[in-house]
Amino acid sequence: MTTTHEFWLAGRRASGETAFEVRHPHDGSLVATVGVPTDAQVEEAVAAAAAAVPVFGATPAHQRAAALDHVAKRLAERTEEIARLITAENGKPIKWARGEVGRAVSVFRWAAEEARRTNGETMRLDTDPGGTGRYAIVRRFPRGAVLGIAPFNFPLNLVAHKVAPAIAVGAPIILKPAPATPLSALVLGEILAETDLPAGSWSVLPVENAKMPALVQDGRLPVVSFTGSDKVGYQIMDSVPRKHVTLELGGNAAAVVLADWSSEADLDWAASRIALFANYQGGQSCISVQRVIADASVYDRLVEKVVAKVKAQVTGDPYDEATDVGPLVDENAAKRVESWVEDAVAKGAKVLTGGSRDGAAYAPTVLAELPADAILAKAEVFGPVLSLHRVEGTEEAFAAVNDSAFGLQAGVFTHDVQTAFRAHRELEVGGVVIGDAPSYRADQMPYGGVKDSGVGREGVRYAMDDFTFEKVLVLTGLDL
Known part of the structure; x- marks a missing residue:
């Protein structure tokens, strides 16, 4: 009893x-x-x-x-x-x-x-x-x-x-x-x-x-x-x-990968951090990576690495020490994520990995060619789903980050200190993380957002x- x-x-x-x-x-x-x-x-x-x-x-x-x-x-x-x-x-x-x-x-x-x-x-x-x-x-x-x-x-x-x-x-x-x-x-x-x-x-x-x-x-x-x-x-x-x-x-956190972040080691690091922090709480974090915005010069190589590292995320029993991704909080939450992915696919998105549900668990999922009218393009998914977007240059990348009702945090992968300061100035978010995913939070730093965040x-x-x-x-x- x-x-x-x-x-x-x-x-x-x-x-x-x-x-x-x-x-x-x-x-x-x-x-x-x-x-x-x-x-x-x-x-x-x-x-x-x-x-x-x-x-x-x-x-x-x-x-x-x-x-x-x-x-x-x-x-x-x-x-x-x-x-x-x-x-x-x-x-x-x-x-x-x-x-x-x-x-x-x-x-x-x-x-x-x-x-x-x-x-x-x-x-x-x-x-x-x-x-x-x-x-x-x-x-x-x-x-x-x-x-x-x-x-x-x-x-x-x-x-x-x-x-x-x-x-x-x-x-x-x-x-x-x-x-x-x-x-x-x-x-x-x-x-x-x-x-x-x-x-x-x-x-x-x-x-x-x-x-x-x-x-x-x-x-x-x-x-x-x-x-x-x-x-x-x-x-x-x-x-x-x-x-x-x-x-x-809420958030709709973006990880931006710019042209100067181009070595194999750079892209491996970015892909590892993106894969980890798109899925680490089953995607149930306001600063989980939901959007990856990559310069065209690195996009194809990055996509390959991100998909591989997302596939490598271990799913299963959350009490298992090897498990990286557990279930969502309940089956209804997983069903909602499933319906949003189905909506995106019906409107033209391509599933590169994942896209399936098992009870309260939803498989770590990567989408490409996400149309602007998909629910996932505008709302916070709060699940293990990320989308990949190709852009031309820093200006287009930053505009894509700001094209959201939310503004909590963003990650920018760049080695250029001038670009780092530009990101701090121009991105409409409460926090900018340079050289890492947007999901970093130190508990003593100010944390919060702008707009609907x-x-x-x-x-x-x-x-x-x-x-x-x-x-x-x-x-x-x-x-x-």
Whole structure:
């Protein structure tokens, strides 16, 4: 008999009246059942978070930093256990799940460091006669309690990117994990419960999606941090125009291979990185490689290498150490990817490898001659599918990158530093990676996009800024 997992209400364990099942994407086996908070319990959590705002905001930096250090330490100690849990609920290969735990450890470590060194700034005001004897201290204070809404694709690390910055600045947070993958967040709750954070400063509530609008619109949660689809993200923003909303949304990431990236070693490296990062989470990453834009002078050689390296990706049981590509989060997701590939083929695209589905798994797929009116040419596939595009020169390549509703990250394979700076200036994205795929992310750097890829930035210090506002203290009558 499967035990129903409790959730975390204002820092303590709680049980709901109903529950839902979490199943392993690879074979559909039951992983766990998870309790669902009642409306009264959600209200209790929100009220506790609102009441904790002045208390948590006044905690000393050392207390918040120590709690964050503890979480980092305990995550590291429990790496294998948590990695296997991620694989169970999400289906990502175990080697990638271990990497996710390692990244979450870094996020909490960075947050502990930032909590200790966030000092604000000072400025003298006697630069004009009216400011004689005046001096200003500028500090940041929490905007209030945060509602963090996390996705399924990184069920621990993207939770960490909401929880760790909130704790670092002393902002109470109510975390809503994705219904498909709540277990990693609930384990994080176990570890948070080992700290001395104030009551009400955090909750982990596996609330049904149908109840999310009420939480989003609750005035006691003035900050909403959402990671997920652009459709849902902008619905949230439109529904609460006076709240501070940060959105990390979709992408249609391009890897650009320019003419100067032309040696066999260059093309081998580019093809390896493209093949790896088009498929590494089953393509379920906002910065997975979806488009490859290659100069005509290298296109044919690159295509051959990319197809070979994609074929070499090992698919299968995500618990197998050799597996590179596991299933998608569920069979419906794989069916959607299948339908989009079928749409592309019907409109003239050519399948160079892949193009088949087996339950929740979709074979790593490479398409050529993708027509502009195909769904795959415009939308985020969120699956292991990439398309290859031939262009003439840098200007055409950069124009192709920008010909997208999304603008999250791009990778540019070039040796030319001038081209690198041009890419940084001209590409309509939140991040440009030179000499590698667009899928690189360091968890301390600012991460986010433009256009339909969202607003605001993650990356610990940048999220801390989003969760806080500047307040000025002016001292008067000083001999400066």
